[in-house]
Amino acid sequence: MDTEKIPRVLVVDDEKGLRVGTGRLLEMEGFSVKTAENGTEGILLGTREDFDLAIIDMKMPDIDGIEVLRKIRKSKPNTVCFIATAYASYETAIEATRIGAFGYIPKPFSPEELIQQLNKGYSQRLLLLESEKLKKEREENLLELAGEKSRLNAIINAIISGVIVVNKTGEIVYFNHAAIKNLNLDELNIGDRYEEKMPQKVNDLIEEIISSEIKTQKSLAIQIEIIKPNELIAEIICTPVLHPDGSFAGVVLVIRNITEMKKIEIIKSQFISMVAHELKTPVAAVQGFLNILIDDRFNIGYEKQKEYLSRSVVRLSSLLDLVNDLLDISRMETKSKKREIEKLNVPEIIDNCIITLELEIKKKSIRIIRNTLQQECNLFADSNEITRVFTNLLSNAIKYNKDKGSISINIEENKNFIIARIEDTGIGMKPEEKDKLFQEFFRAKNENTRGISGTGLGLTIVRRIIESYHGKMEVESTYGIGTAFTIYLPKSYK
Amino acid sequence: MSIHEKIKKLLIVDDDIDLLEQHKMLMESKGFKVVTAESGKQGYDVFLNEKPDAAIVDLIMEESDSGFVLCHRIKRTEYGKKIPVFMLTSATYETGFKFSAATDEEKEWIKCDGIINKPVVVEELLQKLENFYSK
Numbered sequence: 001m002d003t004e005k006i007p008r009v010l011v012v013d014d015e016k017g018l019r020v021g022t023g024r025l026l027e028m029e030g031f032s033v034k035t036a037e038n039g040t041e042g043i044l045l046g047t048r049e050d051f052d053l054a055i056i057d058m059k060m061p062d063i064d065g066i067e068v069l070r071k072i073r074k075s076k077p078n079t080v081c082f083i084a085t086a087y088a089s090y091e092t093a094i095e096a097t098r099i100g101a102f103g104y105i106p107k108p109f110s111p112e113e114l115i116q117q118l119n120k121g122y123s124q125r126l127l128l129l130e131s132e133k134l135k136k137e138r139e140e141n142l143l144e145l146a147g148e149k150s151r152l153n154a155i156i157n158a159i160i161s162g163v164i165v166v167n168k169t170g171e172i173v174y175f176n177h178a179a180i181k182n183l184n185l186d187e188l189n190i191g192d193r194y195e196e197k198m199p200q201k202v203n204d205l206i207e208e209i210i211s212s213e214i215k216t217q218k219s220l221a222i223q224i225e226i227i228k229p230n231e232l233i234a235e236i237i238c239t240p241v242l243h244p245d246g247s248f249a250g251v252v253l254v255i256r257n258i259t260e261m262k263k264i265e266i267i268k269s270q271f272i273s274m275v276a277h278e279l280k281t282p283v284a285a286v287q288g289f290l291n292i293l294i295d296d297r298f299n300i301g302y303e304k305q306k307e308y309l310s311r312s313v314v315r316l317s318s319l320l321d322l323v324n325d326l327l328d329i330s331r332m333e334t335k336s337k338k339r340e341i342e343k344l345n346v347p348e349i350i351d352n353c354i355i356t357l358e359l360e361i362k363k364k365s366i367r368i369i370r371n372t373l374q375q376e377c378n379l380f381a382d383s384n385e386i387t388r389v390f391t392n393l394l395s396n397a398i399k400y401n402k403d404k405g406s407i408s409i410n411i412e413e414n415k416n417f418i419i420a421r422i423e424d425t426g427i428g429m430k431p432e433e434k435d436k437l438f439q440e441f442f443r444a445k446n447e448n449t450r451g452i453s454g455t456g457l458g459l460t461i462v463r464r465i466i467e468s469y470h471g472k473m474e475v476e477s478t479y480g481i482g483t484a485f486t487i488y489l490p491k492s493y494k
Numbered sequence: 495m496s497i498h499e500k501i502k503k504l505l506i507v508d509d510d511i512d513l514l515e516q517h518k519m520l521m522e523s524k525g526f527k528v529v530t531a532e533s534g535k536q537g538y539d540v541f542l543n544e545k546p547d548a549a550i551v552d553l554i555m556e557e558s559d560s561g562f563v564l565c566h567r568i569k570r571t572e573y574g575k576k577i578p579v580f581m582l583t584s585a586t587y588e589t590g591f592k593f594s595a596a597t598d599e600e601k602e603w604i605k606c607d608g609i610i611n612k613p614v615v616v617e618e619l620l621q622k623l624e625n626f627y628s629k
Contacts, residue, residue: 277554281510284613288516291613297523311512 007122008049011035012042012068013057013084018107022055025111031118039063046072051079052125053118055105058085058092066099073100078128080121084109162234162255165241166194166206168248182234182255184226198253199224205238206251215240215248223258233262275326278456282319286312318455325457328388332464339382341493346377346386346411346418353390360398369408377411379418380493385465390420392458393485397424399454400483417471418491423484429477437475438463462487469493497624501578503527505546507537507564508582509555513612517550517582520616534560538567545573548623550610553583562604569605578626581606582614 009031013019016037023033034051036042039060046054046068054072058065069081083096086107093104102121105114156163162179166172172192180188188197195203205220219239226232235256241249289308292298300308331337347370354361354368361368379386397407405425412419429437436442438459466473470490477483504526508514511532518528529544531537534555541549549568553561561581568574581604601607608622 280612281513285510285512285516288513288613292516292519298519315512 006030006032007052007118007125008032008034009118010042010046010049010051010054010079012039012046012054012060012065014038014060015057018057022114025114026118029115039065039068042068043071046079047075050076053121054079054081055084055118056081056101058083058096066095069096069101070099078125078132080125080128082117082121160257162253164188164194164253164255165250166210166253167250168210170194170206170210172197173250179253179255182226182232182257184232199226202236202238202253205236206253209238209240209251210248215242215246217242223262230259230263230266232257233259278322279319282315282322285315286319322455322457325455325461328461329457329464332461332468339385341380341382343378344381344383344386345375346379346420346489347375349383349387350390350394350409350411350420353387353394356391357394357398360395364398364401365404366398366401367404367406369406371408371410377413377418379489379491381469381489385468386489389462389465389487390422392462393422393487396454396458397422397426397483397485400424401426405482413491416490416492417488419486419488421484421486423482425482428479428481428483430479434475434477497620497627498525500627501526501547501623503529503544503546505529505531505537505541505544505549506582507531507534507540507549507555507561508552509533509560510552513552517614520614521619524616524620534564537564541568541574542571546577548577549579550582550614550619551579551606553581565605578607578623579605580619580622581609582612583609 007030009026011019011022011026011033013022013035014037019035019037023035026033031053034045034049036045039062042054042056042060043063045051054069056065056068056072060068065083065085069083072079072081077100080102081100082103082105083092083101084105084107085092096104102124103117105117157176157178159176160178162182163174163176164172164179165174170193171190172188172194173190175188175190179185183198185197194206198206201222201224205222208220209215217240219237221235221237223233223235226234235258237254237256239252239254241252243249289312292300293305293308394407401407401424407425408421408423410421410423442456463473466487466489472488474486474488475483476486504521506514506517506521506528507530508517509532514530514532518530521528529540529546531540532555534551534557537549537551540546551561551564551568553559555561557563561583565579565581568579607626610619610622
């Protein structure tokens with residue numbers, strides 16, 4: 001018997017003498033006893049408290065012992081119950097054990113007989129408690145496991161990359177919502193065959209992993225245009241999943257939406273193509289002239305030689321301008337050059353720009369009209385960058401102007417911005433030309449622009465500088481009349 | 495058979511006047527009569543008026559696809575279908591423009607008989623013109 005714990009016994013008997021006598025006997029033997037004097041009280045006590053043992057009289061005036069036993073067993077299945085009755089019979093014993101009595105004690109019983117039975121019952125009780133404890137522990141473990149699983153589910157469903165797990169027989173055994181989205185699938189179900197759901201190129205990768213002889217942790221990746229053209233591009237990485245013993249379990253697919261990244265890549269590569277073209281053309285022109293000059297078969301005169309050399313020089317200097325513009329753009333993109341923010345006076349910067357462009361202004365006899373009311377218009381910015389903005393705009397206003405045309409410059413300020421407007425009386429732009437104005441390397445080509453050189457990057461640089469200061473630029477143009485650029489530059493630098 | 499029996503007059507269209515002049519000189523030195531144009535639009539007019547025996551067309555002129563358009567317009571005429579038309583460009587695979595005229599299908603799509611890189615290597619151009627007639 002458990003010495004640390006006192007076994008608690010419920011005695012249910014309508015016969016007072018027996019009830020009290022049994023109680024006293026058991027207390028003497030080290031049991032703790034509660035008694036009930038009828039069936040109703042027995043059920044009440046037996047279902048309320050978890051007794052270790054119960055001795056239930058079979059025949060009671062209100063509710064019979066079998067019913068009491070049934071109720072107690074139902075409520076407290078680990079209470080070990082005995083049926084006691086004077087009407088001993090084989091049938092009642094069978095009936096009692098069938099509904100869960102542990103033993104049958106025929107009345108009258110000797111104290112030794114009773115104690116022996118109860119001790120046996122108590123061992124059973126301890127066994128029951130132990131197994132219940134184990135069961136509970138196991139259930140708790142399972143609960144924890146289920147919690148872990150749902151937490152994992154929540155995490156995998158929250159990530160924006162798609163995840164699909166395919167087992168070694170090719171069934172989809174796990175997936176998250178992003179997988180459906182990133183592959184643009186109608187639906188996906190556990191148990192689906194991967195080859196019925198995945199794009200062919202992905203099937204090939206999965207097939208390659210599943211069928212390969214040697215399984216390594218090496219991933220295979222592919223980029224697929226899911227919705228053309230360039231609407232949805234996904235990168236799919238397939239990685240074999242191995243058990244701890246190295247045996248093959250399946251394939252995990254991670255599906256990333258790389259559409260935006262790809263779009264930027266496409267723009268970049270288009271830009272590089274354009275740059276390559278723009279660089280190659282003047283080189284080809286210079287090379288062509290030199291080839292003619294060096295070739296004795298072309299017997300061109302001295303004047304023609306001089307002409308070709310000076311035309312080569314023109315092409316080379318425009319090539320140099322282009323390289324410089326490209327370097328500027330590259331510096332802006334990588335932000336490799338540190339900005340030196342200082343207080344600048346815009347009218348003064350414009351005056352300096354005009355001085356550097358004086359030669360071109362004189363060549364075309366262009367009149368500069370300043371409408372600036374005040375002499376001071378300050379903003380905080382990098383002097384080189386703001387100078388570049390006005391040099392490019394003024395240089396365009398000169399290049400695309402008519403001979404003896406004019407450029408009017410107006411500078412105003414409001415609470416937040418310096419507003420500069422540069423208006424020319426030049427050739428203007430057709431609406432379709434205006435639309436392409438900020439495209440890299442776009443230069444309007446028509447009968448009026450012949451002979452005007454440029455890199456096609458000037459306004460790109462202007463726009464990038466202005467945008468980097470969170471300013472904006474507006475363009476108005478009428479074909480044959482002129483063009484006006486208005487720029488808004490924030491006065492303070494954030 | 496000399497290529498000169500097939501091609502007497504050559505049309506070159508390029509908006510880069512330096513390259514145009516150089517190519518004209520080079521081809522004249524090889525014994526061809528050369529007519530020129532400086533835009534796609536002008537190129538088509540010269541093609542119709544001069545009826546050249548071959549045409550070399552720059553790709554990027556007033557528009558980035560002016561050369562394509564001109565090739566299509568030339569090849570749409572009965573006369574244009576019979577003569578070799580070559581696209582002249584520095585924008586090929588190396589520069590990222592994804593087109594070529596290596597296969598018949600591509601030639602049909604671009605509507606030209608081949609692509610010639612800038613700057614033009616005369617021997618290469620002559621070879622290509624000869625290949626056109628020997629096929």
